Amino acid sequence: MSQKLENILKEKGPIKKIGVIGMGYVGIPAAALFADSDKFDIVLGFQRDSESSGYKIEMINRGESPLKGEEPGLEELLKKVVDAGKFVCTPDFSRISELDAITLAIQTPFADPKALEPDFGALKEGIRNVGKYLKPGMLVVLESTITPRTTEGMARDILEEESGLKAGEDFALAHAPERVMVGRLLRNIQEHDRIVGGIDQPSTDRAVELYSPVLTKGKVIPMSATAAEVTKTAENTFRDLQIAAANQLALYCEAMGINVYDVRTGIDSLKGEGITRAILWPGAGVGGHCLTKDTYHLERGVKLGTEALDYPQDAESIYVLARRVNDFMPVHMYNLTVAALKRVGKEIKGSKIAMLGWAFINDSDDARNPPSEPYKDMIIAAGAELMVHDPHVLNYPNIEIHKDMNEVISGSDAVVIFTGHKDYFSLNPDDVKKLTTKKCSVIIDGRNVIDPDTFINAGFVYKGIGRGDQNSHEIIN
Ligand code: SAJ
Numbered sequence: 001m002s003q004k005l006e007n008i009l010k011e012k013g014p015i016k017k018i019g020v021i022g023m024g025y026v027g028i029p030a031a032a033l034f035a036d037s038d039k040f041d042i043v044l045g046f047q048r049d050s051e052s053s054g055y056k057i058e059m060i061n062r063g064e065s066p067l068k069g070e071e072p073g074l075e076e077l078l079k080k081v082v083d084a085g086k087f088v089c090t091p092d093f094s095r096i097s098e099l100d101a102i103t104l105a106i107q108t109p110f111a112d113p114k115a116l117e118p119d120f121g122a123l124k125e126g127i128r129n130v131g132k133y134l135k136p137g138m139l140v141v142l143e144s145t146i147t148p149r150t151t152e153g154m155a156r157d158i159l160e161e162e163s164g165l166k167a168g169e170d171f172a173l174a175h176a177p178e179r180v181m182v183g184r185l186l187r188n189i190q191e192h193d194r195i196v197g198g199i200d201q202p203s204t205d206r207a208v209e210l211y212s213p214v215l216t217k218g219k220v221i222p223m224s225a226t227a228a229e230v231t232k233t234a235e236n237t238f239r240d241l242q243i244a245a246a247n248q249l250a251l252y253c254e255a256m257g258i259n260v261y262d263v264r265t266g267i268d269s270l271k272g273e274g275i276t277r278a279i280l281w282p283g284a285g286v287g288g289h290c291l292t293k294d295t296y297h298l299e300r301g302v303k304l305g306t307e308a309l310d311y312p313q314d315a316e317s318i319y320v321l322a323r324r325v326n327d328f329m330p331v332h333m334y335n336l337t338v339a340a341l342k343r344v345g346k347e348i349k350g351s352k353i354a355m356l357g358w359a360f361i362n363d364s365d366d367a368r369n370p371p372s373e374p375y376k377d378m379i380i381a382a383g384a385e386l387m388v389h390d391p392h393v394l395n396y397p398n399i400e401i402h403k404d405m406n407e408v409i410s411g412s413d414a415v416v417i418f419t420g421h422k423d424y425f426s427l428n429p430d431d432v433k434k435l436t437t438k439k440c441s442v443i444i445d446g447r448n449v450i451d452p453d454t455f456i457n458a459g460f461v462y463k464g465i466g467r468g469d470q471n472s473h474e475i476i477n
Pocket of ligand 1: 289
């Protein structure tokens, strides 16, 4: 442990001036909460004055949030801290040298998941900027989701190279992964436990000092930087694995002619001391910005590990296999569509498909990595026509998103429910059938939204994920 760093930090005294790089879904609420604490004097929000997002600087300095969607409490909090002069947004990165602590909340998407290659471009630029203005005694914290070993590795190297200072001796370095969720940004930061991992004990302690004041219900969980990186990527990997387990069970239940939701209820009933069966929900696939990439961060991290991995010979990672099961669900939706059309004597080629739901998550406009997209690609490639309805998503590249559900359903050969938006729970079979103008219409339920019997009795061919008990039903004319 470095006595030098401990002495410098003691000399410097408590953290008073904080900087946050990345005025997005993670950085803005984080900065506002730091600014609202009486433990700190000032928070600077750093935002490049770029074409695409330079507008945020003015907006934030007026106390307005540039974030879309409802974020309870955020507008008021921003106004409060800006009016109090405790939070200022600036494009002047040289002001980093005034600070005691700086956090980086910059997106780390995958350029190419196949090659496990994340796009660290923006993050590296942010780290370089910090390195340029880094001073002894500062704390640097990475909040982005990163491949394990990034803090100890790439981040440390760039900071030391740019500053000429030494991590763990001249400055503190840590990782504190964000756990924000759109719609509850402030609450998640205040109420979730906060994983905080330094490259050494003084760094961890300094990061604990930084985050403790913003937590209400949550508590700080200290560990090493790499353990913090693995925690974040693994917590999402585990969720993806749980969903894949439910999806694989749904496919098995279809093959065995039973209802997966009965089985799910049965499994879920096993409760009691120390018994956990966290069975999640099968569906048309897994989308979003977290679960679709964090598994690959974890897998890449283990490849950078310092010790040899002891694992069954030639066995695939169950985590990557889980990704493949989840990515198969849109293919299964396509197969269900083909099979259902066949039952009414139609080929997929030339059929008109009405797709209900484009967003990756219910009752949201978030359409990042939606499972609906690979399905759409397969439908188009098969020579079918497609119209997409979504009540929340406004636009998406290369696909028109309609707001009039009747227009989308009109004249369609098959209605396919991809997202569990609440608008779809009240679909009326007679209305739908009238709109399709077909003697025998087809409906595919990817999110357990409709009651199969009401549609089957109205003369539909029905197929549903996991509904082995209904997927070969008699056709009622
Ligand atoms: N999904 C299923 N079955 C389920 C749950 C989800 O198919 O039982 C699908 C959803 O339809 C969606 C995808 O998985 O397409 C992801 O859904 P999600 O509920 O995991 O939502 P995310 O991607 O926003 O995940 C976030 C993550 N939170 C953070 O990163 C801070 C994740 O760690 C949380 O567990 C999750 O929210 C949550 O619990 O809401």
